[in-house]
Amino acid sequence: MSLVRLNIKGISYSQTQNGAYALILSEVEGDRKLPIVIGAFEAQSIAIALEKEIKPPRPLTHDLFKNFADRFDILIKQVIIHKLVDGVFYSSIICERDNIEEIIDARTSDAISLALRFDAPIFTYKNILDKAGIYLKGSEQDKMSEDDEEDDILVDQLVLDEEEHSSGSTDYKKLSLSELNSLLEQAVVAEDYEAAAKIRDEISKRN
Numbered sequence: 001m002s003l004v005r006l007n008i009k010g011i012s013y014s015q016t017q018n019g020a021y022a023l024i025l026s027e028v029e030g031d032r033k034l035p036i037v038i039g040a041f042e043a044q045s046i047a048i049a050l051e052k053e054i055k056p057p058r059p060l061t062h063d064l065f066k067n068f069a070d071r072f073d074i075l076i077k078q079v080i081i082h083k084l085v086d087g088v089f090y091s092s093i094i095c096e097r098d099n100i101e102e103i104i105d106a107r108t109s110d111a112i113s114l115a116l117r118f119d120a121p122i123f124t125y126k127n128i129l130d131k132a133g134i135y136l137k138g139s140e141q142d143k144m145s146e147d148d149e150e151d152d153i154l155v156d157q158l159v160l161d162e163e164e165h166s167s168g169s170t171d172y173k174k175l176s177l178s179e180l181n182s183l184l185e186q187a188v189v190a191e192d193y194e195a196a197a198k199i200r201d202e203i204s205k206r207n
Helices: 041-052 060-072 110-117 126-132 138-146 149-159 177-189 193-206
Strands: 003-013 021-028 033-040 076-085 088-097 100-109 122-125
Touching: 003 041, 003 126, 021 041, 033 041, 033 110, 033 126, 033 193, 041 060, 041 110, 060 110, 076 110, 076 126, 088 110, 100 110, 110 122, 122 126, 126 193, 177 193
Parallel strands: 076 122
Antiparallel strands: 003 021, 003 122, 021 033, 076 088, 088 100
């Protein structure tokens, strides 16, 4: 199976549940986006790693792991999102010490937090991106490119934890496939990637 390299596009607020965020990954050589729902703590850790100039007064958990790994000459070479089951992504951290390579199972949010701190590349398999990726067409992709500054603002807000967002949740299980596909298109246009991820997962379960 071929690997596809991913970059971090940004983090968006959850529109359907409190305390949740959508981490948006983008394929390097393509237009598809891979939204992954993560918790507030993980989102904050990733945001701080993205915002290089922000240094917490005490090490966060992922910073502590980085310090520990540096002290014992452990290198993270890459992160691979290798499996998707019932909407849950599974990842592996590829490490090396004394020229011996080890593979460690990890939550995707933790793996990406560490990849950022080690400047390690992030990959997924093509079949996972084919199944879970969201393709943005022309004008939508252009709008995403124009929103880079908004992503920076979002990171600042997330680091400061200044806002709470809430709204009602939708029971997607009760909707038909045509209704789900329509909602998915609306969510992508509205850039509500957390909702899009949930709708996409429900569609995947039925296919």
